[in-house]
Amino acid sequence: MSATTTPRTNVTEREARQVAEAARQQDWHKPSFAKELFLGRFRLDLIHPHPLPDDESVRRGEEFLTKLRAFCETGIDSARIEREARIPDEVVTGLKELGALGMKIDPKYGGLGLTQLYYNKALALVGSVSPAVGALLSAHQSIGVPQPLKMFGTQEQKDAFLPRCARTDISAFLLTEPDVGSDPARLATTAVPDGDDYVLDGVKLWTTNGVVADLLVVMARVPKSEGHKGGITAFVVEAGSEGSTVENRNAFMGLRGIENGVTRFHQVRVPAANRIGPEGAGLKIALTTLNTGRLSLPAMCAGSGKWCLKIAREWAAEREQWGKPVALHEAVGSKISFIAATTFALEAVLDLSSQMADEDRNDIRIEAALAKLYGSEMAWLMADELVQIRGGRGYETAESLRERGERGVPAEQILRDLRINRIFEGSTEIMHLLIAREAVDAHLSVAGDLIDPDKSLSDKARAGANAGVFYAKWLPKLVAGPGQLPTSYGEFKNGVDLSGHLRYVERTARKLARSTFYAMSRWQGRMETKQGFLGRIVDIGAELFAMSAACVRAELLRSRGEHGREAYQLADAFCRQARIRVEELFGRLWTNTDDLDRKVVKGVLGGAYQWLEEGIVDPSGDGPWIADATPGPSERENARRPFGGQ
Secondary structure, eight states: OOOOOOOOOOOOHHHHHHHHHHHSOOOOOSOOHHHHHHTTOOOGGGTSSOOOOOHHHHHHHHHHHHHHHHHHHHHOOHHHHHHHTSOOHHHHHHHHHHTGGGTTSOGGGTOOOOOHHHHHHHHHHHHHHOHHHHHHHHIIIIISSHHHHHHHOOHHHHHHHHHHHHHTOOEEEEOOBTTBSSOGGGOOOEEEEETTEEEEEEEEEEEETTTTOSEEEEEEEEOOBTTBOOEEEEEEEETTOTTEEEEEEOOOSSOTTOOEEEEEEEEEEEEGGGEESSTTOHHHHHHHHHHHHTTHHHHHHHHHHHHHHHHHHHHHHHOEETTEEGGGSHHHHHHHHHHHHHHHHHHHHHHHHHHHHHHOSSOOHHHHHHHHHHHHHHHHHHHHHHHHHHTHHHHSOHHHHHHTTSOOOOHHHHHHHHHGGGTTTSOHHHHHHHHHHHHTHHHHHHHGGGGOTTSOHHHHHHHHHHHHHHHHHHGGGGTOOGGGOTTTTGGGEESEEOHHHHHHHHHHHHHHHHHHHHHHHHHGGGGGGOHHHHHHHHHHHHHHHHHHHHHHHHHHHHHTTSSHHHHHHHHHHHHHHHHHHHHHHHHHHHSSSHHHHHHHHHHHHTTTTGGGGTTOOOTTOSSOSSOOOOSSOOOSOOOOOOGGGO
């Protein structure tokens, strides 16, 4: 087999960083609870009292959820989707008739106009019966055509495309390429201006919904030329355009019904009127779209947690070992407690972030990123614990269980389905870096020139003076705070005392900020290479955010007479579990094997340990690690399969 690969776009580390930095939303016009948390300021007033939706939004949202639940119970056969690895046409037809394609689209374009809160509740509901259907709806509305057009489209574009997206057309988002993942500076797909059109050439990988889509959002590089600023640019592309070919429908470890493929564009003409925003704004549009679009993943993670809790409760009460239900054995009971407490916290994080997105009073870019990071990691752990609680039945497929006369519980399937959430829409490692960049933004704003090797001495002197003023005001505030006063947050003391957890959050936020400052002082320009340290800083912030959300949600439920006592118990259990994780993370900030690991990695890459690989047979065979994506006409049959055979 040929080992030919696409010639790589050579981009230096500095150039890649500049592209990513230019795409960042750099201004902060609104307050951010999470940003303040990383700076050592616990702004409880930004999230408590818990924000609430208006009555009309609740009425419309609940009305739709009732219809959607009925459809999920009768119209979606999850076992069939898993067995056939496809979502049947009639399922998508039913979703279209319900208006589910237009949940977030304004009613004037034929959509339902649901809030982010109820959109996420709908995704959690659908995702619980079939994660593949949840992924279809999420990719269509969270990152597909509707969201970027809602935020950046012209009125003409909204009039042309939103009614289609609301009722009939499936959309997809195409950014990733065979040799380009989270480093968009190396994007190879081009869009060359030609009269009133752009001519699109390139190959896109992992195009969720791309196999069945009618409309695509495509990121492509416009060459700089006279009259054209150039840069990475976003376009709406008709999926059935001449020269557009779905070359492969990809198959995965989980989400067996997902319609994800490889799409090749060869000389595809796209009207200039279909360009979203100006040339060069594509990455900024993509990242801004993801600020709230990322909330769809933790929505389905929260729904998965609820399902794991239901199965764990029912099974652990039924299954007996040594004369009593397995739930009453501590080794199993601790797992159930973890699932229950964490599910409560995930829903608290999700609902709080969603409602803040709806109110638009706060900047939630960090909150949404934390929700995605934390939700995807914790949901995977909960599913893994469920498989362990179920034992051999957890490893057995639902179909096999049914065939031998037992309830077909798809525990192993949810483990496979949830695994992707730690990878797509920003892997855990990329989310760590993205959030860390925002967390240290205030420091870089005042002291960035000090550690920039390209800055002049006068620039560094000016930065030093500015930094001195900033830190003279900021550092003293990290010494003491309300977290040291036993009476602080007393309104969270109702039977179960949650006030101590909020005092812990306040104290720990200051400790987190001091740790970050110390690290920047110690490593300066090398700080960005300390990815292990930055990841732990972010993970501590995620735990503190989740603790805050859990306490605020418990108090909301208590004040409304909705399982308040039980909510306080769950919040207390979660916070105690989270505090143990936080203390472990703090310990690992300075006591770790990061330096040794780097040495081992160099040895591995240099072949020093290749002898360790002896005694095995590698079944993966030959072939290129990255498929050839050289521009040109497709030589493969078009695998595009629109729903309903359009």
